[in-house]
Amino acid sequence: MSTLDDVRALEAQHIVPTYKRQPVVFVRGAGMYLYDADGKAYLDMLSGIGVAARGHADPALTAAIAEQAATLMQVSNLYYHPLQGEAAKRLSALSGLPRTFFCNSGAEAMEACLKFARRYWYTAGERSRTEFVALEHGFSGRTMGALSVTHNAHYREPFNPLIPGVTFVNPADPAALVAAVSNRTAAIIAEPIQGEGGVRPLSREFAAAINEACAKTGTLYIADEIQSGLGRTGYPFYFQALGLSPDLVSVGKALGGGVPIGATLVSERVSAALSPGDHGTTYGGNLLACRAAIVVLEQLTNGSLLEHVRRVGAHFESRLKGLAAKHPVITEIRGAGLMRGLQLSVDALPFIDLARERGLLVNRTDETVLRMLPALTIDTTDLDKAVEILDTVFTDVKAA
Ligand SMILES: Cc1ncc(COP(=O)(O)O)c(C=O)c1O
Missing domain, CATH: 3.40.640.10 (Type I PLP-dependent aspartate aminotransferase-like (Major domain))
Known part of the structure; x- marks a missing residue:
């Protein structure tokens, strides 16, 4: 039995069925990445639905919480x-x-x-x-x-x-x-x-x-x-x-x-x-x-993060526009800064699933929208990487 099978079986017995989970068990995070039970890394473009604003296991936050818990x-x-x-x-x-x-x-x-x-x-x-x-x-x-x-x-x-x-x-x-x-x-x-x-x-x-x-x-x-x-x-x-x-x-x-x-x-x-x-x-x-x-x-x-979000958010938007120009299934790009949605002309779910298999976490909202809410501290290298993985996903789902 894999860890996924074990965790699934335990939850099936003891957790009320109000969530439809995706088939992955995360055990660790660092910065922009989550790691599953097999050690596979995923670029996290959701940050726990816009929560881990400083990325996962941020050293300053971790140290402050640990000190406070001990006090x-x-x-x-x-x-x-x-x-x-x-x-x-x-x-x-x-x-x-x-x-x-x-x-x-x-x-x-x-x-x-x-x-x-x-x-x-x-x-x-x-x-x-x-x-x-x-x-x-x-x-x-x-x-x-x-x-x-x-x-x-x-x-x-x-x-x-x-x-x-x-x-x-x-x-x-x-x-x-x-x-x-x-x-x-x-x-x-x-x-x-x-x-x-x-x-x-x-x-x-x-x-x-x-x-x-x-x-x-x-x-x-x-x-x-x-x-x-x-x-x-x-x-x-x-x-x-x-x-x-x-x-x-x-x-x-x-x-x-x-x-x-x-x-x-x-x-x-x-x-x-x-x-x-x-x-x-x-x-x-x-x-x-x-x-x-x-x-x-x-x-x-202290202002530095807001300036960073505006700068990398503009870069991300221009990369997403390039993606939309290449893949007509993307009909509109909405949002601001690091809150972005790609309006698709079809259900977004197959794109989300293939992205996850390829190590990229994004999600579906309102059926046909692919949403991204990465950590606010993300840099252009990781944003470019996300766009590159999405490019392969839009190519391959279309071809399927
Ligand atoms: C705009 C907005 N309001 C309220 C909520 C509810 O927040 P919570 O899930 O922490 O109760 C959410 C959660 O997604 C939200 O996006």
Whole structure:
């Protein structure tokens, strides 16, 4: 029996079947590479779905976590510790939003956004202002609140009824957004670049419609930056590139570089509506997670990584354009920086599978989109290598 057979058999008995895994067992990572149980190396263009922003087993992150684990990991939110305020200060410097609530995942960061938006209007005395406007193709997570503002019916339907009063608008139709937002809308939810929905950046026209709807009705805007934020696009957050001014921003994935942590960043006026007991979590913002976040944020706040992402992201885009010129199955290249999607005219799955067999990890999203979210520290040599492997994959799947 191979390690894969053993692991598969164990999981088949003991793990609930909510994931469809690809046939590989990873046991080690270093920089841009993952290694399977047989020692085969894979160039990782996904970084754990945009999480390992500094690559795998980053020495500075590893050393900080090890030291923190040996010192103190958890005291709960009953007490102060020195690292939450420090991590929040760095998030504030990057986002312009002064205050942070820490939690443990992206979905939890969205739950906090939804609760805080409702609480804001409750405090303001507008108690009928409870509804949300979200986007077609939008994805905000799988807990009940986050799922309620996630568009895909396949994820939603088995769990109905979800929270009521959510309207979905087509992001290609800015006028529809302005029409959908009323003085019953607590908040608009939109990812500045839709990730799971197919790597689809909002247009400038749609961003302007969000600003218009907020100005007209006072509605809050929640930017879901869980995938597009923290330097992924070469900007600290992509709402900044689009000229948006959110009152709430959800953050997750890359924040801990692999240590689970999420955050909801809020404006002063939203924070002022909150009181002790309105929300909370046992682990949220513990010392281990905050120490990891401080290491990740340090590299972003000193600016050097953002410049790197912009530079290598532009190089990657031009290489992908060359690939698309050669392979007509690629009909569009979308995204920014190191968040890239290749729109294919067919199902992306056979390309993903062959790429993996050839030592390259990419994934499929929205059925026909091949998505890449490499570590932010990747260099042009590895990006070129990824494009070269993809070139052989597009040649051979087409020929098959
Ligand atoms: C934009 C966006 N929001 C929310 C989530 C949910 O985050 P998590 O899986 O950490 O709960 C994701 C995860 O893919 C995401 O991409």
